[in-house]
Amino acid sequence: MNKSLKKRQPVFIRALAPTLLGLVLIASLFFPLSARAGSPEVKPAYALVNCRIFPVAQPVIEKGTILIRDGLIEAVGPAGKIQIPEDAELIEASGLNAYPGLISAHTNLFLEIKEQAQPATPEDYMAAFSQPAEPKEFPWLQIVEKIKPKKQTVETYHRIGITTVVVAPHEGIFQGQSVVLNLNSDQIHKMVLAQPWALHINFATERGVYPSSPMGTLAFLRQKFYDTQHYSQHLQKYRQSPHFLKRPEYDPFLEALLPFVIDKKPIVFQCNNLEEIKRALKIIKEFKLNAVLTGCNEAWRASQQLKSASIPLLVTLDFRPPASSVYAQQGQAIREKAEKEIYPANTSNLVKEKMNFSLTSFGLNDTDFVKNLRAAIKAGLPTDQALRSLTIEPARTLGLEKQLGSLEPGKIANLILTKGELFDEKTKIVKVMVDGTLFSYEEKGQ
Amino acid sequence: MTRKLKKTGLIISLSFLILFLLSATWLLAGGDLLIKNATILTVTGSVIPNGDVLVINGVIKQIGQNITAPAGTRIIEANGRYLMPGIIDTHTHIALSGTNEGTDAVTPEVTMAEVVNADDTSIFTALSGGVTMVHTMHGSANVIGGTNVVLKLKWGKPSEELIVKEAYPTLKFALGENVKQSNRTLLPGRPQRYPATRMGANALIRTELMRAKDYIATWDRYEQLKKSKNPPANLLPPRKDLRLEALADLLRGKLIARCHAYVAPEMIEFLNLSKEFGFKIGAFEHAWEAYKITNELKAAGVGISVFIDSWAYKMEAAEGIAYNAAYCTKKGILVSINSDSGERIRRLFNEAGKAVKYGLTQDEALKLITINAAKQLGVDRLVGSIEVGKQADLALFSRHPLSAYTRCEMTIIEGDVYFDREALIKERAGASAQKGGLS
Numbered sequence: 052m053n054k055s056l057k058k059r060q061p062v063f064i065r066a067l068a069p070t071l072l073g074l075v076l077i078a079s080l081f082f083p084l085s086a087r088a089g090s091p092e093v094k095p096a097y098a099l100v101n102c103r104i105f106p107v108a109q110p111v112i113e114k115g116t117i118l119i120r121d122g123l124i125e126a127v128g129p130a131g132k133i134q135i136p137e138d139a140e141l142i143e144a145s146g147l148n149a150y151p152g153l154i155s156a157h158t159n160l161f162l163e164i165k166e167q168a169q170p171a172t173p174e175d176y177m178a179a180f181s182q183p184a185e186p187k188e189f190p191w192l193q194i195v196e197k198i199k200p201k202k203q204t205v206e207t208y209h210r211i212g213i214t215t216v217v218v219a220p221h222e223g224i225f226q227g228q229s230v231v232l233n234l235n236s237d238q239i240h241k242m243v244l245a246q247p248w249a250l251h252i253n254f255a256t257e258r259g260v261y262p263s264s265p266m267g268t269l270a271f272l273r274q275k276f277y278d279t280q281h282y283s284q285h286l287q288k289y290r291q292s293p294h295f296l297k298r299p300e301y302d303p304f305l306e307a308l309l310p311f312v313i314d315k316k317p318i319v320f321q322c323n324n325l326e327e328i329k330r331a332l333k334i335i336k337e338f339k340l341n342a343v344l345t346g347c348n349e350a351w352r353a354s355q356q357l358k359s360a361s362i363p364l365l366v367t368l369d370f371r372p373p374a375s376s377v378y379a380q381q382g383q384a385i386r387e388k389a390e391k392e393i394y395p396a397n398t399s400n401l402v403k404e405k406m407n408f409s410l411t412s413f414g415l416n417d418t419d420f421v422k423n424l425r426a427a428i429k430a431g432l433p434t435d436q437a438l439r440s441l442t443i444e445p446a447r448t449l450g451l452e453k454q455l456g457s458l459e460p461g462k463i464a465n466l467i468l469t470k471g472e473l474f475d476e477k478t479k480i481v482k483v484m485v486d487g488t489l490f491s492y493e494e495k496g497q
Numbered sequence: 498m499t500r501k502l503k504k505t506g507l508i509i510s511l512s513f514l515i516l517f518l519l520s521a522t523w524l525l526a527g528g529d530l531l532i533k534n535a536t537i538l539t540v541t542g543s544v545i546p547n548g549d550v551l552v553i554n555g556v557i558k559q560i561g562q563n564i565t566a567p568a569g570t571r572i573i574e575a576n577g578r579y580l581m582p583g584i585i586d587t588h589t590h591i592a593l594s595g596t597n598e599g600t601d602a603v604t605p606e607v608t609m610a611e612v613v614n615a616d617d618t619s620i621f622t623a624l625s626g627g628v629t630m631v632h633t634m635h636g637s638a639n640v641i642g643g644t645n646v647v648l649k650l651k652w653g654k655p656s657e658e659l660i661v662k663e664a665y666p667t668l669k670f671a672l673g674e675n676v677k678q679s680n681r682t683l684l685p686g687r688p689q690r691y692p693a694t695r696m697g698a699n700a701l702i703r704t705e706l707m708r709a710k711d712y713i714a715t716w717d718r719y720e721q722l723k724k725s726k727n728p729p730a731n732l733l734p735p736r737k738d739l740r741l742e743a744l745a746d747l748l749r750g751k752l753i754a755r756c757h758a759y760v761a762p763e764m765i766e767f768l769n770l771s772k773e774f775g776f777k778i779g780a781f782e783h784a785w786e787a788y789k790i791t792n793e794l795k796a797a798g799v800g801i802s803v804f805i806d807s808w809a810y811k812m813e814a815a816e817g818i819a820y821n822a823a824y825c826t827k828k829g830i831l832v833s834i835n836s837d838s839g840e841r842i843r844r845l846f847n848e849a850g851k852a853v854k855y856g857l858t859q860d861e862a863l864k865l866i867t868i869n870a871a872k873q874l875g876v877d878r879l880v881g882s883i884e885v886g887k888q889a890d891l892a893l894f895s896r897h898p899l900s901a902y903t904r905c906e907m908t909i910i911e912g913d914v915y916f917d918r919e920a921l922i923k924e925r926a927g928a929s930a931q932k933g934g935l936s
Contacts, residue, residue: 256595257600259600260600261598261600261601261604262598262600262607263598263599263600264595264596264597264598264599264607264612265594265595265612266594266595266598266607266608266609266611266612266635266643267595267598267600267604267607269607269608269611269612270598270604270606270607270608270739273739274606274738274739277736277737277739278736281734281736281737284733284734285733288731288733292730292731294730294731295729295730295731296731296733325616325655326594326612326613326614326656329656329657330611333611375594375614375616376616377616377618380616380617380618381618
């Protein structure tokens with residue numbers, strides 16, 4: 052016994068030595084970093100001078116100055132009225148327009164979404180369907196834990212003017228809880244603005260398990276809401292006095308719903324067509340939920356109901372007609388015509404009804420977002436409304452109107468500098484500032 | 498003081514009454530029409546040759562000859578063509594976003610009224626065959642399916658305006674091969690769903706209804722304790738269970754069963770269940786062997802909703818006979834003909850025509866797709882025949898609707914024209930590309 056142990060010890064140490072060495076190396080690598088993080092970070096002050104300012108909350112300033120310090124806006128005003136501090140780095144911005152950074156209040160950014168492989172052969176088909184089906188319900192999911200920010204994606208979004216995003220989960224009916232991020236870096240802890248923001252619900256169906264139909268999904272949602280109410284009632288009674296009262300059985304699903312169903316934190320309902328908008332409104336009313344609707348590319352068809360419900364809308368610029376639409380049922384030509392001519396007018400129809408809404412890039416990549424935004428404007432969406440729908444409106448819906456959505460002193464320094472007016476065809480975004488961090492996107496030779 | 502109060506109260510209540518009446522007429526307001534010189538198949542009365550029908554606010558105001566309409570009323574010249582009540586389909590699955598919640602054998606908590614899809618083009622197909630009303634149902638995958646919905650096919654109107662609130666609220670049941678899943682390939686790794694036999698289906702219904710009885714008792718006990726003088730401190734309401742709520746509504750008589758069944762024994766079993774638990778049956782669906790149990794059906798006052806002659810498409814339909822509808826009618830059972838299809842729905846008049854071959858008179862055959870269907874859905878005081886005071890749901894045919902050579906020319910719901918063949922052909926010739934029913 053002893054002998055064998057003695058023999059083994061050196062082997063053990065030998066095996067461990069490289070690991071130990073590696074650990075020391077890694078620690079030495081990290082040491083300067085952690086020392087830097089420990090000391091207070093000195094953020095520079097900036098003065099953007101001589102730019103045309105679109106503050107959103109106030110009228111346009113033709114030639115103005117914006118002071119930024121510690122990641123916040125210190126002052127905004129016409130040139131000459133604002134004194135530039137000595138320590139501020141001067142950024143000459145004549146010929147440029149300054150806007151608040153745009154907010155897309157529904158994205159699946161930074162998430163690794165795997166396309167489900169469609170079974171090709173009968174054998175594949177059999178194999179896929181003979182798998183025991185598992186429901187994809189995770190109301191407790193914090194999407195922030197799944198996010199892997201990428202520098203390249205951040206820059207891609209900067210180039211289309213977006214500085215703030217909501218990242219929402221995307222699977223199941225009770226999909227989980229979203230987070231609001233500032234695209235200031237690729238480090239998640241620096242990016243978080245609000246966590247969690249909302250619980251996301253989609254009128255999806257499960258495959259092979261309950262609920263597998265739209266009516267099943269509605270019954271499932273209602274039952275869960277009733278169960279949460281009952282669970283809360285039971286918990287409360289038990290807390291008051293556990294005497295002669297059986298304790299409520301711990302239910303993680305309902306626990307996750309309590310803050311939203313009982314404490315009325317926001318719930319976002321994804322509405323992919325007209326009927327889903329109506330279904331959501333009905334459920335919201337029944338359970339008195341604090342709700343937001345997203346998707347809604349058929350919102351104009353329910354404008355009357357939406358108006359009287361006055362629930363915040365996150366309207367996607369995705370113009371593809373939903374599968375239930377008459378335009379999707381009569382062949383490709385009609386579907387494409389509707390995508391080009393009917394759905395882009397969704398938002399301008401809402402404006403005609405004097406409705407407020409936010410625009411999102413949900414379901415779109417960066418180039419389609421820009422293309423479709425221009426198409427919506429061409430279909431009658433006024434540019435000032437478009438700007439509000441991407442700044443102050445989503446800021447309000449997110450409960451961040453004190454921090455975001457306009458260029459005002461005290462707010463977070465999220466802004467974009469453009470050559471040309473924001474929504475024009477040839478406009479280029481040359482500088483982006485997020486949380487006071489400056490990113491430059493000037494192309495060579497400019 | 499009090500008199501003054503009373504007076505103001507009276508004025509307020511009067512003005513409310515007036516407002517209510519105004520809003521009510523506004524809600525009811527349909528179209529105005531005068532249809533002239535039609536051969537009117539009233540269904541409940543005699544045939545009127547060269548008759549006129551006046552429709553005001555969507556309701557039939559006058560039937561007769563040489564009727565004059567108020568100025569501005571649209572006049573439709575029938576030229577002797579045949580006017581019949583709008584056809585009613587008592588069993589279909591059109592205009593819905595889903596059919597079966599097939600993951601469980603018991604799903605009465607799902608409601609089809611919430612998944613109406615007014616954009617479904619089958620609505621227009623149905624209109625082209627003179628159909629104005631459908632009972633659109635949960636599928637037959639489950640022993641206890643969902644609650645069904647009755648719609649008027651107002652193509653182009655929002656889904657909520659299609660729903661006929663006056664109709665019976667019905668709950669779908671199903672028996673036999675579909676719920677046993679006997680025509681399915683069993684997938685490796687997936688267990689056979691319970692029930693796999695007719696005995697199983699019967700036992701499952703009994704179990705579920707007994708659970709619903711318990712559920713009612715539990716709630717009653719709670720309500721009583723809550724109302725008592727000293728309710729216990731730990732009193733907690735029972736859990737609200739939507740599945741059992743629906744079954745409790747069936748037991749309370751607030752829902753009526755519509756049962757998909759083929760063979761005679763399973764229908765008898767279901768009749769026995771209804772007696773045992775005291776719930777109502779609206780009709781048996783398909784009921785291919787109803788001809789074997791006419792006495793039992795008549796005694797129970799249960800009707801049938803059937804195909805006319807497409808039997809033997811599966812084992813349990815093997816003993817179906819094309820005389821089923823006619824024979825059961827002769828025996829005094831309320832019979833309707835259904836389509837169960839988004840295609841057959843446009844030629845239900847052909848299906849009714851075949852009933853003449855199997856022994857019914859023309860009047861009796863027409864009733865299968867009009868007044869009988871209306872009775873089964875609980876809307877016969879509103880639709881199903883051409884009578885003064887009924888809603889103007891009408892279909893105009895080129896020849897007698899039971900003729901093999903006939904064609905539906907125009908379909909009208911509450912005085913509004915929803916299908917007009919002539920206008921449509923003209924429009925189609927003019928338009929290069931059809932946009933669909935919405936602007």
